Amino acid sequence: xxxxxxxxxxxxxxxxxxxxxxxxxxxxxxxxxxxxxxxxxxxxxxxxxxxxxxxxxxxxxxxxxxxxxxxxxxxxxxxxxxxxxxxxxxxxxxxxxxxxxxxxxxxxxxxxxxxxxxxxxxxxxxxxxxxxxxxxxxxxxxxxxxxxxxxxxxxxxxxxxxxxxxxxxxxxxxxxxxxxxxxxxxxxxxxxxxxxxxxxxxxxxxxxxxxxxxxxxxxxxxxxxxxxxxxxxxxxxxxxxxxxxxxxxxxxxxxxxxxxxxxxxxxxxxxxxxxxxxxxxxxxxxxxxxxxxxxxxxxxxxxxxxxxxxxxxxxxxxxxxx
Amino acid sequence: xxxxxxxxxxxxxxxxxxxxxxxxxxxxxxxxxxxxxxxxxxxxxxxxxxxxxxxxxxxxxxxxxxxxxxxxxxxxxxxxxxxxxxxxxxxxxxxxxxxxxxxxxxxxxxxxxxxxxxxxxxxxxxxxxxxxxxxxxxxxxxxxxxxxxxxxxxxxxxxxxxxxxxxxxxxxxxxxxxxxxxxxxxxxxxxxxxxxxxxxxxxxxxxxxxxxxxxxxxxxxxxxxxxxxxxxxxxxxxxxxxxxxxxxxxxxxxxxxxxxxxxxxxxxxxxxxxxxxxxxxxxxxxxxxxxxxxxxxxxxxxxxxxxxxxxxxxxxxxxxxxxxxxxxxxxxxxxxxxxxxxxxxxxxxxxxxxxxxxxxxxxxxxxxxxxxxxxxxxxxxxxxxxxxxxxxxxxxxxx
Numbered sequence: 030x031x032x033x034x035x036x037x038x039x040x041x042x043x044x045x046x047x048x049x050x051x052x053x054x055x056x057x058x059x060x061x062x063x064x065x066x067x068x069x070x071x072x073x074x075x076x077x078x079x080x081x082x083x084x085x086x087x088x089x090x091x092x093x094x095x096x097x098x099x100x101x102x103x104x105x106x107x108x109x110x111x112x113x114x115x116x117x118x119x120x121x122x123x124x125x126x127x128x129x130x131x132x133x134x135x136x137x138x139x140x141x142x143x144x145x146x147x148x149x150x151x152x153x154x155x156x157x158x159x160x161x162x163x164x165x166x167x168x169x170x171x172x173x174x175x176x177x178x179x180x181x182x183x184x185x186x187x188x189x190x191x192x193x194x195x196x197x198x199x200x201x202x203x204x205x206x207x208x209x210x211x212x213x214x215x216x217x218x219x220x221x222x223x224x225x226x227x228x229x230x231x232x233x234x235x236x237x238x239x240x241x242x243x244x245x246x247x248x249x250x251x252x253x254x255x256x257x258x259x260x261x262x263x264x265x266x267x268x269x270x271x272x273x274x275x276x277x278x279x280x281x282x283x284x285x286x287x288x289x290x291x292x293x294x295x296x297x298x299x300x301x302x303x304x305x306x307x308x309x310x311x312x313x314x315x316x317x318x319x320x321x322x323x324x325x326x327x328x329x330x331x332x333x334x335x336x337x338x339x340x341x342x343x344x345x346x347x348x349x350x351x
Numbered sequence: 352x353x354x355x356x357x358x359x360x361x362x363x364x365x366x367x368x369x370x371x372x373x374x375x376x377x378x379x380x381x382x383x384x385x386x387x388x389x390x391x392x393x394x395x396x397x398x399x400x401x402x403x404x405x406x407x408x409x410x411x412x413x414x415x416x417x418x419x420x421x422x423x424x425x426x427x428x429x430x431x432x433x434x435x436x437x438x439x440x441x442x443x444x445x446x447x448x449x450x451x452x453x454x455x456x457x458x459x460x461x462x463x464x465x466x467x468x469x470x471x472x473x474x475x476x477x478x479x480x481x482x483x484x485x486x487x488x489x490x491x492x493x494x495x496x497x498x499x500x501x502x503x504x505x506x507x508x509x510x511x512x513x514x515x516x517x518x519x520x521x522x523x524x525x526x527x528x529x530x531x532x533x534x535x536x537x538x539x540x541x542x543x544x545x546x547x548x549x550x551x552x553x554x555x556x557x558x559x560x561x562x563x564x565x566x567x568x569x570x571x572x573x574x575x576x577x578x579x580x581x582x583x584x585x586x587x588x589x590x591x592x593x594x595x596x597x598x599x600x601x602x603x604x605x606x607x608x609x610x611x612x613x614x615x616x617x618x619x620x621x622x623x624x625x626x627x628x629x630x631x632x633x634x635x636x637x638x639x640x641x642x643x644x645x646x647x648x649x650x651x652x653x654x655x656x657x658x659x660x661x662x663x664x665x666x667x668x669x670x671x672x673x674x675x676x677x678x679x680x681x682x683x684x685x686x687x688x689x690x691x692x693x694x695x696x697x698x699x700x701x702x703x704x705x706x707x708x709x710x711x712x713x714x715x716x717x718x719x720x721x722x723x724x725x726x727x728x729x730x731x732x733x734x735x736x737x738x739x740x741x742x743x744x745x746x747x748x749x750x
Contacts, residue, residue, distance in 0.1 A: 066475060067474065067475050067478035067479065068478065068479060068482055069478060163357070163358075163359050163360070164359075167359070167695065236472050236473075236474065237472070237544050239472060240696060243472060243696065244366045244367075245366060245367040245469065245470045245471075245472070245699040246367065246695060246696055246698055246699055247695075248365065248366055313474075313475045314475065315473070315542075315544040315545075316468070316471045316472050316473035316476075316542070316544040316545040316547075316548050317471055317472025317473070317544075317548065317696075318544060318547065318548070319547075319548065319694055319696045319697075320381065320694075320696065321381075321694070322547055322548075
C-alpha cells in the first residue's frame with residue numbers, strides 16, 4: 030500500500046486525472062461565460078451543452094502532426110511542454126480540497142506553490158527561445174518582461190492572507206476565517222484579492238495581458254512553432270494553471286472549502302467557478318494592453334495597492350485586531 | 352543593417368492579414384525603425400478581362416473587384432459608362448443606388464470597427480459590432496437579394512425597386528442601428544484600454560496626408576477635408592443634408608471617431624433618401640448595348656475613400672480600356688510609413704486603420720533579379736530608353 034497510495038495521489042486524486050477533468054470543466058465554464066458576455070452561445074454540440082468541447086480540442090491536437098523546426102534545439106524543444114505540465118500538476122497536489130489535510134501539506138507549502146506557479150512562465154520563455162523563430166523570440170521576451178511586471182504584486186497579494194493567518198501553510202490559511210471566528214477578515218482583504226485576480230490573469234496570459242501571444246502581431250507568441258502533442262500539452266498546462274490558480278485564490282481569499290468530503294467538494298466547484306467567472310469578466314471587458322502599458326500599470330497601481338493592503342493588515346495585526 | 356536591428360517579416364501569410372501582402376519591419380527592441388511594403392500576390396487581371404467582355408458582363412466582373420465595396424465599383428463603372436453614353440438616369444434609380452451605397456458604407460465601417468477591435472485584442476467589441484452588422488446585411492439581402500455582390504446596378508438605373516413595406520422596415524431597423532452606433536461611439540472613445548491602444552498610434556500629419564494623396568476616412572482623420580460626395584457630388588448627393596466628418600487627432604483614435612460619426616451621417620442620408628423617394632421609373636427602358644467612342648473618368652466615394660474608374664469606349668459593345676484605382680492604392684504606402692516610430696504591437700492596428708483591401712489594389716507582380724535562374728529585371732529607366740529607341744526607329748517620333 031505504501032507504494033500504491035502516493036501513486037494514486039499523483040495519478041488520480043488530487044493529481045493528474047482529477048486535474049484534467051476539473052480543468053477542462055473550468056475551461057468550458059470560461060468559454061461559456063465569455064461567449065454569453067459577447068452575445069454568443071459558446072460550445073454547444075460536443076457532449077451535454079458542449080461540456081466535452083475542451084477535451085475534444087485537446088484530443089484533436091494529439092492526433093495532429095508533430096513538427097520540430099530544423100533549427101530548433103530538439104531536446105529542449107521537446108522537454109519544455111513536459112516540464113511545464115509537471116510543474117503545474119505538482120502545484121495542484123497542494124490544493125486543500127476534500128481531504129481536509131492534503132497528504133503532503135506542511136508548514137511553508139505556500140512558498141512551494143508560488144515557486145511552482147512561476148515555472149510555467151519560465152518554461153514558456155524557454156520554449157519560445159529554443160524554437161528560433163522571430164515571432165517566438167519576440168513572444169518569449171514579452172513573456173519575461175511581463176513576468177517581471179506581475180510577479181511581485183502577485184507574491185505580495187498572496188502574502189496578505191498568510192500574514193493574517195500567521196502561517197505559511199495553505200490549509201491553515203484557508204480555514205483561518207472559520208477556526209478563528211473572525212470571518213470578516215475575508216472582507217478586509219478585498220484589495221489583495223483584486224490584485225491577485227489581475228495578476229493571475231497576467232500569469233495566464235489572457236486579455237488584457239495577452240500581449241506575449243497576441244495572434245495579430247506575433248502569431249502564437251512563444252508557441253508559434255509548437256504543433257500536435259506538444260501544443261496539446263501546453264494547452265493542458267494552461268487549463269490546469271487556470272484551475273490551480275483560481276482554486277488557490279479561492280482557498281486563500283474566499284475562505285477555503287470547509288465542510289468535509291461532499292460539501293467541501295461542492296464549495297471547491299462553486300468558489301473556483303466564481304473566480305473563473307471574474308477572470309472571464311476581465312477578459313471580456315478590456316482590449317489587449319501593450320507591453321509598456323502592462324509594466325507601467327503593474328508598477329504604478331498593482332504593486333502599490335498590494336503594499337497598501339499588506340501595510341493595513343500589518344497595522345491591524347500589530348494592534349491585535351486580527 | 353545595424354546589429355541591434357532585427358527584421359520581422361509580416362506576410363504574405365500572417366494572422367493579421369486577411370489577404371496576401373508582404374511587409375518587412377526593422378525593429379530595435381520593440382520600436383519600429385523601418386518599414387517596407389510589397390504588393391503583387393493577388394493580381395487577378397480584372398482590367399484586362401474587362402476588355403474581352405461587353406459592358407454588362409464587365410459590370411458583374413467589376414463587382415467582384417472587392418468583396419466589401421462591391422457596389423462602389425459597379426457604381427463608379429456605370430457612372431462612367433452613362434457619362435459616355437449621355438444617359439439621363441431616372442431619379443428614383445439614382446436614389447436607390449445611393450441607398451445601397453450608403454448601406455454598404457454602414458456595413459463596411461461596422462466591419463472595420465470589428466476588425467480594429469480584433470487587432471487590438473478587444474474581442475467583445477468585435478463580436479457585438481459584427482452582430483449588429485448583420486442587421487445591415489439583412490437589409491441589403493432584402494432589397495437586392497444578395498449579401499455581398501448585390502448586382503443591383505445596371506446601365507441607366509437599378510434592377511430592383513423598393514416596396515413601401517420594405518421602406519418602412521428599413522427605417523425601423525435603422526433606428527435600432529443608430530442607437531447601437533451611439534453606444535459604440537461611447538465605447539470607442541471612452542473605454543480606457545481600447546483608447547490607450549489607439550491613441551497616438553500611426554500618426555499621419557495633415558500635410559503628409561495631403562502630399563501623399565491619402566483618401567477617405569484615413570485622410571479625413573488627419574484633418575484633410577476630402578470627400579467626393581461633397582467635393583464633386585455624383586448622383587443626388589448635392590441635394591442631401593449631411594456633414595463632412597473630419598478629426599484633428601491624426602491617429603487611429605481619430606479614424607475610429609471619423610468612421611463611427613460617418614456611419615451616423617450615413618443613417619441620416621438613408622433616412623432622407625427613403626423619406627423623399629421620388630415616384631417613377633427605376634431604370635431607362637431601353638439602353639443601347641453599344642457604347643459610342645469617348646472617355647470618362649468617374650469618381651465615387653467608396654467606404655474606404657475615393658474610387659476612380661476610367662473607361663474608354665470605342666463604338667463596340669466592349670470597352671477598349673477600363674482602369675480601376677481602388678482607395679487602398681492611395682493609402683497603403685503612406686500607412687506603411689506612418690507605422691515607423693511606434694511599437695511592434697501597433698503594427699496590425701496601424702496598417703488596418705486604412706481598412707486595407709489588397710486584392711482590389713493589386714496590379715503587378717515583381718520579379719526579383721535571380722542570376723542563378725537567369726531572370727533579369729528591366730528597370731523603368733531601361734524600359735523608357737527602349738521605348739524611345741523603338742519609336743524613333745520605327746515610327747520616326749522624336750522625344
